[in-house]
Structures are given as structure tokens and as C-alpha cells.
Amino acid sequence: MVRNREQSEARLIAAVGQILAREGFAGLGVNAVARAAGVDKVLIYRYFDGLPNLLRAYGEREDFWPTSAEVLGEDAAAIRALPVGKRVEHVVLGLLDALRKRPQTIEILAWEAMEDNALTRTLADIREHWGLRVIEHVFPDPSERSEDVLALANLLVAGFQYLMIRARRSPAYGGVALNTETGWQHIRQGIRLACRSIDHT
Amino acid sequence: MVRNREQSEARLIAAVGQILAREGFAGLGVNAVARAAGVDKVLIYRYFDGLPNLLRAYGEREDFWPTSAEVLGEDAAAIRALPVGKRVEHVVLGLLDALRKRPQTIEILAWEAMEDNALTRTLADIREHWGLRVIEHVFPDPSERSEDVLALANLLVAGFQYLMIRARRSPAYGGVALNTETGWQHIRQGIRLACRSIDHT
DNA sequence: GTATAAAGTCACCGGTTGGTGACTTATCTT
DNA sequence: AAGATAAGTCACCAACCGGTGACTTTATAC
Numbered sequence: 091m092v093r094n095r096e097q098s099e100a101r102l103i104a105a106v107g108q109i110l111a112r113e114g115f116a117g118l119g120v121n122a123v124a125r126a127a128g129v130d131k132v133l134i135y136r137y138f139d140g141l142p143n144l145l146r147a148y149g150e151r152e153d154f155w156p157t158s159a160e161v162l163g164e165d166a167a168a169i170r171a172l173p174v175g176k177r178v179e180h181v182v183l184g185l186l187d188a189l190r191k192r193p194q195t196i197e198i199l200a201w202e203a204m205e206d207n208a209l210t211r212t213l214a215d216i217r218e219h220w221g222l223r224v225i226e227h228v229f230p231d232p233s234e235r236s237e238d239v240l241a242l243a244n245l246l247v248a249g250f251q252y253l254m255i256r257a258r259r260s261p262a263y264g265g266v267a268l269n270t271e272t273g274w275q276h277i278r279q280g281i282r283l284a285c286r287s288i289d290h291t
Numbered sequence: 292m293v294r295n296r297e298q299s300e301a302r303l304i305a306a307v308g309q310i311l312a313r314e315g316f317a318g319l320g321v322n323a324v325a326r327a328a329g330v331d332k333v334l335i336y337r338y339f340d341g342l343p344n345l346l347r348a349y350g351e352r353e354d355f356w357p358t359s360a361e362v363l364g365e366d367a368a369a370i371r372a373l374p375v376g377k378r379v380e381h382v383v384l385g386l387l388d389a390l391r392k393r394p395q396t397i398e399i400l401a402w403e404a405m406e407d408n409a410l411t412r413t414l415a416d417i418r419e420h421w422g423l424r425v426i427e428h429v430f431p432d433p434s435e436r437s438e439d440v441l442a443l444a445n446l447l448v449a450g451f452q453y454l455m456i457r458a459r460r461s462p463a464y465g466g467v468a469l470n471t472e473t474g475w476q477h478i479r480q481g482i483r484l485a486c487r488s489i490d491h492t
Numbered sequence: 493g494t495a496t497a498a499a500g501t502c503a504c505c506g507g508t509t510g511g512t513g514a515c516t517t518a519t520c521t522t
Numbered sequence: 523a524a525g526a527t528a529a530g531t532c533a534c535c536a537a538c539c540g541g542t543g544a545c546t547t548t549a550t551a552c
Contacts, residue, residue, distance in 0.1 A: 093518055093529045116406055120510055130531060135511075203453065204405055205317055206460045214461075221465065235466075241474075242481030244465040248457075249450030252404065256449075259407045260415075264422065264445040265436075273442075280443030287488035294499045294548055321540055331501060336541070 099137050099147075101127040106148040110194045114258075115201040118145075118209075142208045149216045154195060156188035158227055166227055174234055175288030178243045181228050182281055186250050190274070193258070200255045239288055246281055253277065300338050300348075302328040307349040311395045315459075316402040319346075319410075343409045350417045355396060357389035359428055367428055375435060376489030379444045382429050383482055387451050391475070394459070401456045440489055447482055454478065 105127035109118050120141055124131035138144035148154070161184040162169055169180055189196060202210045202217070229235050257268035267273030306328035310319050321342055325332035339345035349355070362385040363370055370378055390397060403411045403418070430436050458469035468474030 095529065098529080114406070119508090121508075130529095131510085132512080132532095133530075136529085141510090200405055203457045203460070204401055205315065225466070237477045238480040238484055240465070241467050241477040242484050244467045245447065245450040245454065245478060245481050245485075247450075248453040248464065249446040249448075252449040252453035252456075253446065255453075256404045259404070263449065264441075265426065266442050266445045276438045276442040277446060279439040280446050283439055283443050283488050284446075284485035287484050287491065290488065290491065296499070299499080320538095322538080331499095332540085333502095333542080334500075337499090342540085 095137065098127075098129050098133055101129055102134060102137070102144055103148050103151070105129075106145060107194050110197045114197055115205075142212050145209050146212045146216065149198065149213050154192070155217070155220050156185070156192070158224060160188050161185050161224060162227060169228060170230065173289045174236075174239060175285045175290070177228055178239065178246075178288060179282055179285035181224065182243060182246050182250075182285070183278060185224075185247060186278070186281070189251070189254060196251070196254045196258075199251055242284065242288070246284060250277060250281070296338065299328075299330050299334055302330055303335060303338070303345055304349050304352070306330075307346060308395050311398045315398055316406075343413050346410050347413045347417065350399065350414050355393070356418070356421050357386070357393070359425060361389050362386050362425060363428060370429060371431065374490045375437075375440060376486045376491070378429055379440065379447075379489060380483055380486035382425065383444060383447050383451075383486070384479060386425075386448060387479065387482070390452070390455060397452070397455045397459075400452055443485065443489070447485060451478060451482070 102123060105123045106118070108126050109122055113122075118141075120131050120134055123141070123144070124134060134141060134144055138147060158166070161181060163180070163184065169177055172180065189199075198213055199217075202213050253263055253266075253268060256263050261267065261269040262273075266276060303324060306324045307319070309327050310323055314323075319342075321332050321335055324342070324345070325335060335342060335345055339348060359367070362382060364381070364385065370381055373381065390400075399414055400418075403415055454464055454467075454469060457464050462468065462470040463474075467477060
């Protein structure tokens with residue numbers, strides 16, 4: 091048996107992702123993670139001082155959250171020149187595409203919303219800083235942020251996040267297909283439709 | 292000790308609601324329910340043949356789901372005379388108000404989306420029949436159901452459901468207050484804003 | 493009043509959970 | 523080569539989980 095702390099840490103972090111993808115957060119525990127990593131669970135305490143910190147390490151991997159560039163596109167300055175409605179549409183759709191590629195991130199978001207414990211709180215901390223940066227990027231001028239438009243934008247984001255969560259178990263939601271690409275195209279069209287009314291006041 | 296099966300059953304059903312309200316579905320188990328009901332857990336098996344059926348009994352109480360009248364208003368026929376966008380607005384806002392009064396129902400919806408087991412599947416069955424009736428009521432003519440509008444309507448419903456779920460733990464979401472009435476007024480305005488573009492094509 | 497079926501109690505089962513102490517073994521420094 | 527430090531193993535803990543069998547107690551039907 092080769093002894094290698096770095097490798098063991100990496101295995102534990104990878105095991106978190108495996109379990110989240112396979113069983114969801116319900117199966118996430120010290121025993122399960124250690125078993126999946128092929129490592130003794132005592133190392134979780136020695137190296138990470140418990141599961142919450144291991145989960146924090148997992149949440150801080152580079153590709154866990156999309157970068158601002160991935161959400162906003164390469165030319166962030168060009169976005170700020172668009173009317174507000176178009177800007178909202180752009181960032182909401184960008185966020186949708188970015189998150190659809192990250193099923194484990196969706197799993198974390200879901201869990202964060204459901205339960206309130208040491209593990210979820212650490213994850214909420216990580217996401218906090220990330221989310222604020224995006225808003226600052228898109229709406230540098232606070233006067234542009236109408237309360238109602240902000241509410242609508244967040245409602246749309248909350249909506250597709252919830253649909254992504256349901257998509258893992260259910261093939262459809264209220265007549266909208268969640269397991270086909272065309273179903274998600276309709277959702278994207280719905281978002282565009284909603285954003286159209288923002289500039290049209 | 293008075294012996295009364297009906298009362299014990301009622302206590303168990305009430306205990307389910309208590310636990311859902313207090314701890315959420317994470318704390319929902321045979322032992323916890325029996326303890327909260329002040330009743331031996333063996334009665335759960337004797338009277339309900341297990342927790343799933345007890346939960347089904349809980350989900351079938353009269354006031355658990357809003358009635359169609361509560362969502363649509365008293366004059367369901369008048370709604371069908373409105374343009375499509377107004378109809379969507381009306382039913383989405385009606386559903387929002389109806390569900391805001393039912394925190395335990397939100398808890399169930401959340402759980403249903405998160406986990407997939409015997410308990411959640413029984414609850415999904417109950418909700419299924421309920422949801423279809425509402426859609427049939429509002430859009431009796433299938434030709435009126437544009438795919439994109441349907442997607443938007445479901446996106447809005449999914450959105451406020453997700454926000455309600457988060458509201459239990461977080462006071463705000465992306466700058467929108469979830470713990471004040473004015474915050475929810477902004478969300479309602481956002482819904483109205485989104486629906487405006489439906490008829491405006 | 494007595495028999496009987498049901499209501500309720502209690503102790504226990506195997507399994508899993510998060511967590512720890514004591515141990516062996518490998519690697520690295522001197 | 524010897525010793526120190528860290529990596530990894532293992533057995534065990536108390537607490538909980540869902541679930542069951544055997545028991546006592548009460549109400550009810552006859």
C-alpha cells in the first residue's frame with residue numbers, strides 16, 4: 091500500500107462528487123464517502139476535520155461553479171450596453187446553460203434549500219460571494235435595478251433551478267418535458283418571452 | 292389510559308404535520324412520529340401498515356391541497372373568458388397565495404423533488420390528480436396551450452415554489468426579501484410583468 | 493359475568509450512523 | 523542505519539434507525 095496524503099485527499103473529494111451524482115445528498119455521510127473513496131473514514135477527520143470541511147473543499151474546486159465569463163460570455167462589456175431586459179435574458183439563459191452542465195452543483199443547491207445544518211451553511215457561504223459578483227457585473231449601476239425586475243429575474247432563475255432539481259427524478263413537470271432537449275428549448279423560449287416585457291414598459 | 296383507535300390515528304396524522312412544520316422531512320421517521328404523537332410506534336404499522344401509508348393519509352386530509360375554487364376564485368367560468376395571459380396570471384397568483392398558507396404542503400413538494408423513495412412516490416400520486424384538474428379547468432381547449440406559454444407558466448410556478456422552499460431558511464434570495472410581505476409583493480409584480488408579454492405578441 | 497378481540501406497552505433485534513483511541517507500517521530526515 | 527513523524531488500519535463506542543414478537547390491559551359483545 092502506497093502512502094500518499096494528497097492522493098487520499100483527492101480520492102475523498104472525488105468520492106463526494108460520485109455520491110452526489112449517484113445517490114444525491116441523502117446518501118452523503120462519513121461512512122459512505124470513505125467507502126466510495128476506498129479510504130478509512132478516520133482520514134476525513136484527520137485531513138479535513140470532519141465532513142463539512144471536506145464538502146467545503148469539494149465546493150471550492152475550480153470547475154464547481156461556472157466562471158463569470160462562462161455565464162456572461164467573453165465580452166462582458168458588450169452586455170452592459172444592452173437594454174435591461176436583454177441583459178436579464180442573457181444572464182439568466184447563460185446561468186441556465188452553465189448549471190445544466192453541472193448536475194452535482196444542482197444537487198448542492200437543492201440540498202442547500204432543503205436542509206439547514208453545518209454542511210449546508212458552509213456551502214451557502216461559498217455560493218454567496220460567487221453570486222454577488224455576477225450581479226455587480228451585469229448591473230454596475232444600482233439605479234438600474236428595479237425591484238420588480240429583480241424579483242422577476244430571480245424568479246426565473248429559481249424556476250429553472252427547481253425544474254433542474256425535479257428533472258433528476260421526473261421526466262416532466264406540468265406538461266413540460268424535462269428529459270428532452272426540446273423541452274428545455276421551450277423553457278428557454280419562456281424565459282425570452284418573460285424578459286420581453288421588461289423593456290416594453 | 293383511554294383506548295381509542297380513532298384518536299390514536301388522528302394523533303399520528305397530526306404528529307406528521309407537526310414534525311414537517313418543525314423539522315422538515317429530514318426528521319420524519321417512525322420513531323419521531325410516534326414520539327411526537329405520544330403513541331407507540333407499533334401502532335403505525337398496525338393502523339397504517341407503515342409510514343408511507345400514514346403519510347398518504349396525511350396527504351389526503353381535506354385542507355392539505357387547495358381546492359380548485361381557492362385557486363381559481365369562485366367564478367371559474369369568468370376566468371375562461373379572459374385572454375390567455377390574464378388567465379395564466381390569475382391561476383399562478385392564485386396558486387401562490389394558496390400555497391403560501393400551507394407551509395407543510397411546501398415541505399412535501401420540496402421533499403418530493405429531492406428524494407425518490409416509497410414515501411415520496413405516494414405523495415406524488417396524490418398531487419398528480421390534483422394538478423391536472425386545475426389545468427383542465429383553466430384551459431379546456433388544448434389549442435390554447437402554446438408550448439412556450441405553458442413552459443413560462445410552469446417556470447413561474449416552479450420559481451415561486453422554490454422561493455417558498457428557500458424562504459424557510461433564508462431571509463432573502465438574490466436581493467429579494469423572502470421574509471417580508473413587500474418582498475412577496477415584488478414577486479407578485481414580477482409574475483404580472485412576465486404574463487403581460489403573453490398577450491402582447 | 494365471562495369470553496374474546498382489539499388497544500396499548502415493552503423489550504428486543506440487526507443494521508447503520510458519526511466519531512474516537514490504539515495500533516501497525518511506511519516514508520523521510522538526520 | 524536509526525529514529526521520528528505521519529499514513530493508514532482496525533476495533534470499538536453510544537445513539538439512533540426501522541421493524542417485530544410477546545406481553546398486559548381495556549372495552550365490548552354475548
